[in-house]
Amino acid sequence: MDLTAPTAAARTSLRTLLDLDGRLFNAAAARHWPGAERVLPRLSRSANHGVLWFATAAAMAASRTPRARRAAARGLVSLGLASLTINTLGKRSVRRARPVLDPVPLVRQLKRQPITTSFPSGHAASAAAFATGVALESPAWGAAVAPVAFSVAMSRVYTGVHFPSDVLAGAALGAGAAFLVRRLVPTRSQIRRPDRPRAAAPALPEGDGLVMVANRASGTADRVRALHDALPAAEIVECAPEEVGDELEKAAARARVLGVCGGDGTVNAAAGVALRHGLPLAVLPGGTLNHFAYDLGVEDERQLAQAVRHGEAVRVDAVRFTGPKTRGLFLNTLSLGVYPELVRARDSWESRIGGWWAGVLGALRVLRAGRHPLEVELGGERRPLWLLFVGNGVYHRMGLTPGRRTDLADGLLDVRVVHGNGRPALRLLTAAVSGPLTRSPGHAAVQVHRLRLTGIAPDTPLAYDGEVTTVSGELTLEKLPEALTVYRPLAAAR
Numbered sequence: 001m002d003l004t005a006p007t008a009a010a011r012t013s014l015r016t017l018l019d020l021d022g023r024l025f026n027a028a029a030a031r032h033w034p035g036a037e038r039v040l041p042r043l044s045r046s047a048n049h050g051v052l053w054f055a056t057a058a059a060m061a062a063s064r065t066p067r068a069r070r071a072a073a074r075g076l077v078s079l080g081l082a083s084l085t086i087n088t089l090g091k092r093s094v095r096r097a098r099p100v101l102d103p104v105p106l107v108r109q110l111k112r113q114p115i116t117t118s119f120p121s122g123h124a125a126s127a128a129a130f131a132t133g134v135a136l137e138s139p140a141w142g143a144a145v146a147p148v149a150f151s152v153a154m155s156r157v158y159t160g161v162h163f164p165s166d167v168l169a170g171a172a173l174g175a176g177a178a179f180l181v182r183r184l185v186p187t188r189s190q191i192r193r194p195d196r197p198r199a200a201a202p203a204l205p206e207g208d209g210l211v212m213v214a215n216r217a218s219g220t221a222d223r224v225r226a227l228h229d230a231l232p233a234a235e236i237v238e239c240a241p242e243e244v245g246d247e248l249e250k251a252a253a254r255a256r257v258l259g260v261c262g263g264d265g266t267v268n269a270a271a272g273v274a275l276r277h278g279l280p281l282a283v284l285p286g287g288t289l290n291h292f293a294y295d296l297g298v299e300d301e302r303q304l305a306q307a308v309r310h311g312e313a314v315r316v317d318a319v320r321f322t323g324p325k326t327r328g329l330f331l332n333t334l335s336l337g338v339y340p341e342l343v344r345a346r347d348s349w350e351s352r353i354g355g356w357w358a359g360v361l362g363a364l365r366v367l368r369a370g371r372h373p374l375e376v377e378l379g380g381e382r383r384p385l386w387l388l389f390v391g392n393g394v395y396h397r398m399g400l401t402p403g404r405r406t407d408l409a410d411g412l413l414d415v416r417v418v419h420g421n422g423r424p425a426l427r428l429l430t431a432a433v434s435g436p437l438t439r440s441p442g443h444a445a446v447q448v449h450r451l452r453l454t455g456i457a458p459d460t461p462l463a464y465d466g467e468v469t470t471v472s473g474e475l476t477l478e479k480l481p482e483a484l485t486v487y488r489p490l491a492a493a494r
Helices: 005-030 036-046 048-061 066-093 122-137 139-158 164-184 221-230 241-254 264-277 291-296 301-310 338-353 355-368 424-434
Strands: 210-215 235-239 257-262 281-285 313-322 327-330 333-337 374-378 381-392 413-419 443-448 450-464 467-487
Touching (some): 005 164, 036 048, 048 066, 048 122, 066 122, 066 139, 122 139, 122 164, 139 164, 210 221, 210 241, 210 281, 221 235, 221 257, 221 281, 235 241, 241 264, 257 264, 264 281, 264 291, 264 467, 281 291, 301 467, 313 381, 333 374, 413 450
Parallel strands (some): 210 235, 210 257, 257 281, 281 467
Antiparallel strands (some): 333 381, 333 450, 374 381, 374 450, 413 443
């Protein structure tokens, strides 16, 4: 048996491919592309160190739509993974020399030639990674970015710094990086929401009968203006935070549909009013986090307007909590322990440095401070806890992403606890990293329909939907199954 035959055949095939690659490079160099001499070299230089893609991501984020921001972030993360792979493995694995520039017209050549090896193309990898990552989150933005990414990739052959196979390999690696990121951090379209029976809700083609109360402090002016353009007969009421409760009550007295634009705390107040008056609720996200609206599947005014026009709505759960001197409801979460203190610390900084950085500083301040764990009676047993979290519906982790709800009417309370022995920072970090449903000596989770806590110290801070109050003695939480009718475009359920 001739053991050298496969090796010889492989070498022959490789030489054939390299020869084809060289011929394609020479053909591209000889071809005149009208207008490209001014555009492609500049475009190629603009993509150095990812500058073009960072600028594109910034422009997308400036559009202030959640999907555009997510698409920009996904594109940059995909680009980062592709660049890391190229620079640590790709360039060092195949030591291929750059093409000879003789066939390339001087006007096309870059002023500064790259000195790294040729295979694979880092520019092509970055372009494909960014464009693919964007497209996986937002096909519309992906379609806008794709021609630019393609032009950057082709510019590398046009300017003579890469062979065509370098570009193809780089583009394949970049696209692969984007799909790997999607596997680790799924897109919103991958989060499947159950197809529930449509709830009865008025169809308002022009918005007549919708009264939308907007919290002016949330910076909602652009969104409510856009909603009014889409539903010109709707009534818009903008007010200060301290006026939201009164304006919601007034709106409910004259509305067929109660609308609200603001953060989760404002939406919580509107939900209580809508339940008391038996009105359907139209939620336009306008705060920093907007957990309820996003879990519902409503991200912007276009989606909400579509649902209101056609009367598309679903029923969702709410949770009532009651104590000796405390009463309320929540749509997202309720917590005792260190989290209410974090919310208070965050609120003290938010007006000066913004919500995200305020949250970071608040967490650092709370976790660094010396404190004792909360003690409550849970299940007939007194337990020390650093944190007790209760979610309205089960929160699921997908890949490495934080937990989200896929079903807002599952009839369950999602109860998580971080036990009170040990240091709070270590316990909370371990709980976050190991997963939301993990059971361990440090933390645990269970789903129930009703929860009763007793033995709570006087004036213990309690946080719910971003608001903070106090509770003493005991606290009972119970589900209100499918209590609230909320507009949601039917496409969001699929």
